[in-house]
Amino acid sequence: MPKSLFVDFKAVKAAITMEQVLDHYGLLDKFKRSGDSLSGPCPIHKGSNPTQFRVSVSKNLWHCFSECKHGGNTLDFIARMEDVSIHAAAIKAIEWFQLDPEAVQGSSEDGEEHQEETTQRERAPAPKPATKNTVPQEENGALNKPLKFRLDKLEREHPYLIRERGLTLETIVDFGIGFCGKGMMADRIAIPIHNVTGEVLAYAGRWPGEPAEDTPKYKLPQGFRKSLELFNLDRAIKEPADKPLVIVEGFFDAMKLHQNGWRKVVALMGSTMSAAQEELIRKHTNAGSHVIIMLDEDEAGQTGSDDIAARLAKFCFVTTHVFDEPNTQPEQLFPEDLVEILEGVP
Ligand SMILES: [Zn+2]
Numbered sequence: 001m002p003k004s005l006f007v008d009f010k011a012v013k014a015a016i017t018m019e020q021v022l023d024h025y026g027l028l029d030k031f032k033r034s035g036d037s038l039s040g041p042c043p044i045h046k047g048s049n050p051t052q053f054r055v056s057v058s059k060n061l062w063h064c065f066s067e068c069k070h071g072g073n074t075l076d077f078i079a080r081m082e083d084v085s086i087h088a089a090a091i092k093a094i095e096w097f098q099l100d101p102e103a104v105q106g107s108s109e110d111g112e113e114h115q116e117e118t119t120q121r122e123r124a125p126a127p128k129p130a131t132k133n134t135v136p137q138e139e140n141g142a143l144n145k146p147l148k149f150r151l152d153k154l155e156r157e158h159p160y161l162i163r164e165r166g167l168t169l170e171t172i173v174d175f176g177i178g179f180c181g182k183g184m185m186a187d188r189i190a191i192p193i194h195n196v197t198g199e200v201l202a203y204a205g206r207w208p209g210e211p212a213e214d215t216p217k218y219k220l221p222q223g224f225r226k227s228l229e230l231f232n233l234d235r236a237i238k239e240p241a242d243k244p245l246v247i248v249e250g251f252f253d254a255m256k257l258h259q260n261g262w263r264k265v266v267a268l269m270g271s272t273m274s275a276a277q278e279e280l281i282r283k284h285t286n287a288g289s290h291v292i293i294m295l296d297e298d299e300a301g302q303t304g305s306d307d308i309a310a311r312l313a314k315f316c317f318v319t320t321h322v323f324d325e326p327n328t329q330p331e332q333l334f335p336e337d338l339v340e341i342l343e344g345v346p
Pocket of ligand 1: 042065
């Protein structure tokens, strides 16, 4: 994210809470909660008195009654902790909490609050040189970086997941998904995407139901490259080597197969396989491995299947599952269908 970017501070402040910020710094558990307030030693001047630093949870404000004799909002806090300007603090917050860039980037015309707040901070010490947080992720060969936060307070027992997608609470908890109330994934089902070692790289946000025409079904954080990952790979590789690996398109296909007892499944997060995804599969298979391609029974799925089969067949044994009914998705399979399909494979 370029440094010169205009940021809508109000939108950033509205999207994050002091609790999230304290949690980011690993401080939330160390603070004492009493009604609406949290108190603890001041992390800014690194004091030891456990009541000198206080936070209003509902107002998202803080104050240090000791050495700092100062207080402010979430961005003031990040700015003080990082020793940077409010502008730099807002950019950090956007990155750390994966805020929706469109919602928090003001235009240069309405930079009023930006003006006001940067003037206030002009006497602040010069920003430190760029930290690792500001390295652009779009560079060629760059990897998706593990997130430094988790979306908590996700609503697990959301009707969309249980009634419409047919997931059990066990599956929902197992995959760490849930309805998100705040931040970039607000009003969406947040789905964590892990790398091969199980670190969370991003949250995908699925609109719960059929979205309006101008609302995308899925939202991914800016800078995250889904083509570099395979959903559920970290868990699929823990399954027995002689078991076939099933490749599906979507998150819910993978979750449903998992729920129905077939845990060696990865999702492409689309109907095509990128070179990076091919490499991941190659790394975790050998000439004796069996891969089953089970994409949606539609035009995109069929085209994708043919291409993927041709590419994977160069280094492992591949079969493609063809559904009898058009427009079938693996997600719709009943456990008994799945048993029949997967037990019937050579
Ligand atoms: Zn202080």
